[in-house]
Amino acid sequence: RVRHYKWEVKYEFHSPDCFEKLVIAINGQSPGPSIVAEQGDTIVVELTNRLLTENIAIHWHGIRQIGTPWSDGTEGVTQCPILPAQTHVYKFVVDRPGTYLYHAHYGMQREAGLYGSIRVSLPKGAKEPFAYDGEHSLLLADWWHRSTYEQSTGLSSKPFRWVGEPQSLLIQGRGSYNCSLVSGLNAAGTGSVCNATNPQCSPHFMTVVPGKTYRIRIASVTSLSALNFQIEGHNMTIVEADGHYVEPVVVQNLNIYSGETYSVLVKADRDPSRNYWAAVNVRARKPETPTGVAIFNYYPNHPKRRPPTIPPAGPVWNDTSYAIAQSQSIKARAGFIHTPPSQSDRVITLLNTQNLIDGFRRWSLNNVSFTLPHTPYLIAIHQNLTHAFNQTPAPDSYRAKEYDIFRPPPNPNATQSDSIYRLRFNSTVDIILQNANTLNPNNSETHPWHLHGHDFWVLGYGIGVFDPVNDPKKYNLVNPIMKNSAAVFPYGWTALRFKADNPGAWAFHCHIEAHFYMGMGVVFESGVDRLGKLPDSIMGCGES
Numbered sequence: 001r002v003r004h005y006k007w008e009v010k011y012e013f014h015s016p017d018c019f020e021k022l023v024i025a026i027n028g029q030s031p032g033p034s035i036v037a038e039q040g041d042t043i044v045v046e047l048t049n050r051l052l053t054e055n056i057a058i059h060w061h062g063i064r065q066i067g068t069p070w071s072d073g074t075e076g077v078t079q080c081p082i083l084p085a086q087t088h089v090y091k092f093v094v095d096r097p098g099t100y101l102y103h104a105h106y107g108m109q110r111e112a113g114l115y116g117s118i119r120v121s122l123p124k125g126a127k128e129p130f131a132y133d134g135e136h137s138l139l140l141a142d143w144w145h146r147s148t149y150e151q152s153t154g155l156s157s158k159p160f161r162w163v164g165e166p167q168s169l170l171i172q173g174r175g176s177y178n179c180s181l182v183s184g185l186n187a188a189g190t191g192s193v194c195n196a197t198n199p200q201c202s203p204h205f206m207t208v209v210p211g212k213t214y215r216i217r218i219a220s221v222t223s224l225s226a227l228n229f230q231i232e233g234h235n236m237t238i239v240e241a242d243g244h245y246v247e248p249v250v251v252q253n254l255n256i257y258s259g260e261t262y263s264v265l266v267k268a269d270r271d272p273s274r275n276y277w278a279a280v281n282v283r284a285r286k287p288e289t290p291t292g293v294a295i296f297n298y299y300p301n302h303p304k305r306r307p308p309t310i311p312p313a314g315p316v317w318n319d320t321s322y323a324i325a326q327s328q329s330i331k332a333r334a335g336f337i338h339t340p341p342s343q344s345d346r347v348i349t350l351l352n353t354q355n356l357i358d359g360f361r362r363w364s365l366n367n368v369s370f371t372l373p374h375t376p377y378l379i380a381i382h383q384n385l386t387h388a389f390n391q392t393p394a395p396d397s398y399r400a401k402e403y404d405i406f407r408p409p410p411n412p413n414a415t416q417s418d419s420i421y422r423l424r425f426n427s428t429v430d431i432i433l434q435n436a437n438t439l440n441p442n443n444s445e446t447h448p449w450h451l452h453g454h455d456f457w458v459l460g461y462g463i464g465v466f467d468p469v470n471d472p473k474k475y476n477l478v479n480p481i482m483k484n485s486a487a488v489f490p491y492g493w494t495a496l497r498f499k500a501d502n503p504g505a506w507a508f509h510c511h512i513e514a515h516f517y518m519g520m521g522v523v524f525e526s527g528v529d530r531l532g533k534l535p536d537s538i539m540g541c542g543e544s
């Protein structure tokens, strides 16, 4: 079945957290319309760019784009951007059931609210391996009052201006900023609009019938924040992660990193005479943002009746062992295990560091900070445009023996390049993400890494320097989860394995929007020579 969507993308004034700001809306909405489909459906999105002076590209996060690498929506990697007044057609198959999302993949446009949910159900008649009576979807985001242009300009300025912590956390596009913090006049001398009673910022609610069990699909599209989600007084059973069934784990709260999706089952088994808070809190960075809330509404209470309690604050933000333990507890579900190849053909170790380039603050991998070329890689490689990007391969490792990951880099300077990794088609590749200290002493951050075009097996997490002899002996090769996004923890490492079996050029990057913008990503190419003619619709920039 073909599902056809017609989208008009434009700037609008919205007040998602009561504070009025320009957002990029799809058909008037931010979050945009949900894509709801069945496994095997073809999705056709006909997108018209109605931004006056700004290009667009949209990435279908978690959809592997098998056979359609040109529809991945990654500006500079798989397509030229969509120009103002242009209509671009994305067409792809949703080959697996699960919870996914979509978002802008150009500059820092995602931060302006250009995102939405994708929900793929099983074909009629097919059964999930767990039961529930109803379902709800929650898209989590973080929200700034500064524009994405002020943010990105700050990041590429000398001196560096960091984006800072978000003003609000949004659940299904709704947050609540404390309007009493807004000063009367803004820089332009006109008043900022913040109206606590604006219906756009009343909390989202999920209505549940007492005694019934609900599947809650949770997706995080945050630009920066790692989050912790909980429903006051209710346990949750994790059953799905990034479109894969997982062995059920009961938790009181769920850590969710940017780019991840989960389904949890929740039973409405508490005192039905009141409502409860569903709450998100920032973790992994020192929180400066109030708890984001939605209302878990027990029918027949009024859905807007505020629970009588204070929203839960979540676990301590910097408890890394708690974070690792929860990530490690999630395993593939028995009966749905994809066993990984026992060996890999190649190991690529990526040292994550913060550096300086000509005094500008950047992130790099093995001392190379990524920049996007003007000609998208997919086109450049397919058409053999060897001047379009640096043909020297990007480095497979760093000098582990000489580098102290617990200290700021002794020489902060890195290089900048658009070089990439060419992977032998169908080979098995291990990626070791090695975290390190930033430029600030005693500081290492959590980074959520996301792979396009494939799912990887999560083989293990560790703290300290990865040991290439002993750590692989501890890999989970029995029932590792497959995901498209996984975190690397402060001063830690994360080991991933994937099969380069999808012809195309694919980004692999930190899903913190500012970090990818600052160079924290790489590109993998494999099998582009196997592709037939590329669609003309992705061309038109650089040498293409």
Ligand SMILES: O=C1O[C@H]([C@@H](O)CO)C(O)=C1O
Binding pocket: 162, 438, 439, 440, 445, 515
């Ligand atoms: O990239 C980043 O820069 C800041 C800080 O390191 C310097 O201000 C921060 O917290 C980041 O994640």
